[in-house]
């Protein structure tokens with residue numbers, strides 16, 4: 001798909017990967033409608049985006065009624081939608097400790113997983129009317145590999161991966177490609193990756209926000225089913241698939257002291 005003149009909705013664009021991807025897509029000719037909860041950051045972003053016609057809507061993706069208001073805005077303003085990038089997400093919860101953990105599990109699932117499905121459902125008619133079109137879901141390597149003290153987040157990303165891989169079959173005949181982006185650790189506001197950034201060796205394993213933005217752009221252009229960022233993370237899934245006890249041993253040892261938890 002050519003990007004020039006095409007319309008994109010991008011969630012979670014007020015910071016981090018989403019913000020970088022919005023700038024990247026706009027600078028490659030797309031018209032972008034950015035979505036998140038922090039109005040001031042969205043306003044500032046739209047003023048900075050290269051090109052014309054960009055807009056923002058303040059919305060919480062976990063609330064389907066708020067997602068419908070984004071859809072009404074996009075339909076009235078642009079009348080078409082060629083790419084929906086579901087990037088909004090966060091982590092909370094840390095170690096699973098029983099009933100104390102249930103609120104965090106619900107909150108993370110409601111945004112990371114159900115927020116993604118909400119947007120796919122609400123925008124489906126517009127995406128189908130604009131086909132060929134793309135849904136690009138920003139999952140994570142944590143959607144393929146479990147690691148300690150992150151069960152709410154890992155579950156939400158496994159759900160995004162499973163849902164996307166199944167929905168891809170349903171939506172392909174309707175002209176909509178479903179693409180998965182699976183980043184490894186990337187330093188951002190919500191995922192500072194402090195324990196890796198300061199590590200002399202492990203810091204080399206970090207990808208950048210621009211690496212993920214490149215992968216998102218490439219997925220919109222080519223409809224690539226799935227893409228790990230960096231690419232060399234993909235074979236890390238092998239030990240989990242072929243030698244689960246070895247994977248548990250290694251993941252437990254290597255992630256000692258590391259957590260993706262923010263609050």
Ligand SMILES: NC(=O)c1ccc[n+]([C@@H]2O[C@H](COP(=O)([O-])OP(=O)(O)OC[C@H]3O[C@@H](n4cnc5c(N)ncnc54)[C@H](OP(=O)(O)O)[C@@H]3O)[C@@H](O)[C@H]2O)c1
Nearest residue numbers: 012014015016017037038060061088089140186188190191
């Ligand atoms: N950084 C990493 O290491 C990494 C690795 C793999 C996958 N990812 C995924 O990449 C995506 C972007 O994360 P990031 O690293 O760029 O973190 P970030 O800087 O914290 O960005 C998260 C974005 O999501 C938005 N958001 C959160 N909850 C929302 C909700 N309920 N409704 C609407 N927007 C919401 C936030 O904006 P508001 O607070 O303004 O709403 C923000 O714009 C997430 O899905 C994350 O799981 C990140």
